[in-house]
Amino acid sequence: MVASSSSCKCRVLASALVVVLAMAARGAVAYLYDDIKVTWGSGCSFFYMDNDVDTLALCLDRSSGTGISSNGSYLFARYDMDIKLIANDSAGTVATFYLLPDDNVPWEYRDEIDFEFLGNATGEPYTVHTNIYVNGAGGREQQFKLWFDPTEDFHTYSIEWNPKYIIFLVDDTPIRAYKNDRARGVPFPTWQSLTAEGSLWDAEEWATQGGQVKTDWSQAPFYAYYRNFRVTPCVPSPGVAWCGDEPPESTWFDQRLDAAALQRVQAQNMIYDYCVDQKRFKDTGFPVECTTA
Numbered sequence: 103m104v105a106s107s108s109s110c111k112c113r114v115l116a117s118a119l120v121v122v123l124a125m126a127a128r129g130a131v132a133y134l135y136d137d138i139k140v141t142w143g144s145g146c147s148f149f150y151m152d153n154d155v156d157t158l159a160l161c162l163d164r165s166s167g168t169g170i171s172s173n174g175s176y177l178f179a180r181y182d183m184d185i186k187l188i189a190n191d192s193a194g195t196v197a198t199f200y201l202l203p204d205d206n207v208p209w210e211y212r213d214e215i216d217f218e219f220l221g222n223a224t225g226e227p228y229t230v231h232t233n234i235y236v237n238g239a240g241g242r243e244q245q246f247k248l249w250f251d252p253t254e255d256f257h258t259y260s261i262e263w264n265p266k267y268i269i270f271l272v273d274d275t276p277i278r279a280y281k282n283d284r285a286r287g288v289p290f291p292t293w294q295s296l297t298a299e300g301s302l303w304d305a306e307e308w309a310t311q312g313g314q315v316k317t318d319w320s321q322a323p324f325y326a327y328y329r330n331f332r333v334t335p336c337v338p339s340p341g342v343a344w345c346g347d348e349p350p351e352s353t354w355f356d357q358r359l360d361a362a363a364l365q366r367v368q369a370q371n372m373i374y375d376y377c378v379d380q381k382r383f384k385d386t387g388f389p390v391e392c393t394t395a
């Protein structure tokens with residue numbers, strides 16, 4: 103089992119250190135620079151234009167990683183980010199894209215939806231780690247290998263969060279769906295808005311091959327690239343005023359999930375699933391969402 107990460111562990115809410123770039127006059131295009139702020143870090147991150155796309159080079163050096171945060175928060179939405187991961191030796195590093203409530207929410211009310219990209223030695227594959235916390239409790243890890251090299255180009259990583267499902271997607275293909283099964287007592291985040299966050303940090307004690315391969319600081323600074331952040335609010339079914347009023351039994355949101363594609367990816371690309379980890383739950387029994395009605 104991978105130690106629960108929580109990128110916030112290394113959060114040092116230092117004043118934003120944003121490398122200032124003179125921005126072109128605002129047009130119809132949304133600039134990443136306007137929607138995302140650097141909330142902590144060593145100061146080696148920077149925004150730049152990459153073929154006319156406003157891009158953030160998120161930096162990790164010996165002194166610190168970096169964290170970013172969206173300036174808006176949303177209750178039920180789809181959040182997309184295009185990410186290009188660290189090339190070559192990324193062992194020991196973790197890049198993240200995740201959702202989190204306001205900083206002031208006490209731990210016992212903390213909901214969190216995580217994408218974490220665990221680096222690897224040169225030539226070895228990245229692992230995509232996902233987790234869901236509700237009311238401060240996580241332990242819902244699923245891990246995947248990707249069907250492409252995520253360091254070669256940008257790919258879109260998305261979290262769709264509606265009243266019925268949390269869906270993790272990679273290039274629009276669902277890799278994981280977590281269902282709001284309220285009737286059976288499955289915990290699900292339903293009431294507080296969440297901001298999108300990202301980070302790049304050092305987790306060499308556990309991230310790569312169970313902590314056996316450490317960060318090679320001679321390769322630093324490390325950069326992961328983020329761009330095209332977008333948020334699409336949840337659309338309820340006709341006649342329903344707001345997504346939060348949509349009953350979880352509604353079939354409206356099932357149309358949002360390509361169940362066949364999900365099944366395919368889960369069969370071919372999933373490398374860890376807490377719901378089948380017999381050893382881990384042999385004393386306590388499986389969490390309710392892992393059992394069938």
Ligand SMILES: *[C@@H]1O[C@H](CO)[C@@H](O)[C@H](O)[C@H]1NC(C)=O
Nearest residue numbers: 136137138172173174175333
């Ligand atoms: C962030 O704030 C800017 C300026 O207030 C605003 O124009 C922009 O729409 C906001 N972005 C998001 C994602 O809420």
Ligand SMILES: *[C@@H]1O[C@H](CO)[C@@H](O)[C@H](O)[C@H]1NC(C)=O
Nearest residue numbers: 188189190191224321324325
């Ligand atoms: C990765 O390795 C290739 C081949 O050695 C090199 O051309 C490239 O600059 C390296 N990339 C980074 C980010 O170090």
Ligand SMILES: *[C@@H]1O[C@H](CO)[C@@H](O)[C@H](O)[C@H]1NC(C)=O
Nearest residue numbers: 220222226227229309310311
């Ligand atoms: C790294 O590569 C090894 C060997 O291919 C693989 O077993 C492991 O799952 C990969 N990912 C991480 C994060 O260690």
